[in-house]
Amino acid sequence: MSQHASQNRPGALLPESMPLYVQIKNLLIARVIKGEWGPGELLPSEMRLAAEYGVHQGTVRKALDEMAAQNLVVRQQGKGTFVNASSMRHSTYHFFRVLPKAGGSMEAPTTEFVSVETVPATAVEHDRLNMPDEQRDVVRSVRVRRFAGVPKIIERVSQPAYLFPGLAELYRELQPETTYGLIERRYRVLVVKVVERLTAVAASADDAALLEIAAGTPMLEIDRIAEAIDGQFVEWRVSRCLTDAHEYVVELT
Numbered sequence: 565m566s567q568h569a570s571q572n573r574p575g576a577l578l579p580e581s582m583p584l585y586v587q588i589k590n591l592l593i594a595r596v597i598k599g600e601w602g603p604g605e606l607l608p609s610e611m612r613l614a615a616e617y618g619v620h621q622g623t624v625r626k627a628l629d630e631m632a633a634q635n636l637v638v639r640q641q642g643k644g645t646f647v648n649a650s651s652m653r654h655s656t657y658h659f660f661r662v663l664p665k666a667g668g669s670m671e672a673p674t675t676e677f678v679s680v681e682t683v684p685a686t687a688v689e690h691d692r693l694n695m696p697d698e699q700r701d702v703v704r705s706v707r708v709r710r711f712a713g714v715p716k717i718i719e720r721v722s723q724p725a726y727l728f729p730g731l732a733e734l735y736r737e738l739q740p741e742t743t744y745g746l747i748e749r750r751y752r753v754l755v756v757k758v759v760e761r762l763t764a765v766a767a768s769a770d771d772a773a774l775l776e777i778a779a780g781t782p783m784l785e786i787d788r789i790a791e792a793i794d795g796q797f798v799e800w801r802v803s804r805c806l807t808d809a810h811e812y813v814v815e816l817t
Contacts, residue, residue: 588617589627593636596647596754597794603649603748607637610645636756636793648756649748660742661760661786662709662717662805663813672741673709673717678774680705680735682725689722692789692800701725703732708774715775716810721801727753728798743799744790753798757791762812771804784812 582590592607601607610628614621628645631637638646685695685702693702702722709717721743723731728751740746744755765785772779783804790799805812 584619585623585626585630588613588619588624589630591617592627592631593793596636599752601647602752603647603754605647606643607645607647634756636754647754649745649754661812661814662803662810664711665809665811671712673711674713675739675741676708676710677735677739678706678708680732682732685722689800693722693724693797695724695726699724699726703728703735705732705735706774711810717803717805718771718774719801719803721799723799724797727751727796747798754793755790755798756793759789759791761787763787765804767804775806777806781806783807786812 592613595601607613607628608616610621610624613624617624628637628639632639632645635648638648640646680703682701682703684700685693689695689702689704690700695702701724703725705719705721707719707721708715709719725731728747731747731751734746734750735743738746747753748755763785765783767775767777767779767781767783769779771777771783772781784807786801786803786805788799788801788803789797790801792798
């Protein structure tokens, strides 16, 4: 990398022991984090980025290929490279893993917001979301997912209020089917990773009332933390699912 490029490129100087394409990749990611390019927006061409950083075009291409492999960007032949966004992924429900069992209807679920409020975080919420000590409020929502009109999933979701001012009002107004697309569009926060833990549980009285089932009915609990491109935890979601007609599906390639 040229001295001129090192002095003038956006982003901080990175350790020169790193391969050059890794340095470029990290600098590009930093610019996405800062909001220079939002979800779904087109990045500059490889040629322009190469000139900007004073490197060969092939170095930029390798950096962008790595970002594509990590699902941070989408490469479209003849169009360019775009910051990944929900609208550009394979499905609106990119992170949705509960599907009808074989032979069942593949109709997408509908979402009902039972409640939405901005409230002080519990100690557990504060810890799970890794929130700064001075930030104490979360946007807490309860949602029911229905398949063919039948309630099958309860989602209890907590999100840091300081990251998403006005989010509770948006949820009440828009009632979005997928919330990641909303926070990507409105807040330029790109969700790139979720970590889920699965447990078998019995339906509580609250679960039973919302899903119209008997208390104690066996359910699958999915505990999820969603992470943004900058490493911030942006959501803690606990879903409880009936498995009489649906199952949790993971496809590994």
